[in-house]
Amino acid sequence: EVQVSESGGGLIQPGGSLRLSCAASGFTFNNYAMTWVRQAPGKGLEWVSLISGSGGGTYYADSVKGRFIISRDNFKNTMYVQMNRLRAEDTAIYYCARVRTQLWHPYYYAMDVWGQGTTVTVSS
């Protein structure tokens, strides 16, 4: 079965750091880009970051650029996001999703498999 599953969420004080993980199974991990999407309580979806299948391409939303670092380990079939200098507005459910890719623009075109999410709460 194709699936992804997030872990690592929790309560963290403002200014602190947290690393989320996304474990994948049931598909050839390095054939797909992976992405993080978050949803603040009662709000809509916000795209956060994406990493290419090889890990050589990374993209960030302006709201997290310079604070979050996305990475992946294709031997462990796992993606990560290191979240630094956390703020109250980073409080959200964080979802990871698989992203289909192609060799022409747009290189990424569908977030097709989603995890159940992990909750991050930034509060003192």
Added chain:
Amino acid sequence: AVQLTQSPSSLSVSVGDRVTITCRASQGISSALAWFQQKPGKPPRLLIYDVSNLESGVPSRFSGSGSGTDFTLTISSLQPEDFATYYCQQFNNNPFTFGGGTKVEIK
């Protein structure tokens, strides 16, 4: 950044109604547009990608259309399980933004 504006933000409809949700981009995004459905407490579900390609397993009452900056999600005959929030999302330009969502409620 490309802004995606969905309208309406909410609508009240009855089972069997035809529903149309629009998504307008602040600049042209070619065909790199997807639609998602989200129910409370659940992750989003991919419905349509590349404007009009129906994801496997998604009922044929869902369809997408549009080009350039104006896109539409249509549900031909709303079923009870379709009450949810719908989001558009673009992959043409980084950052890969979502629209604000459209909540479809029971009338």
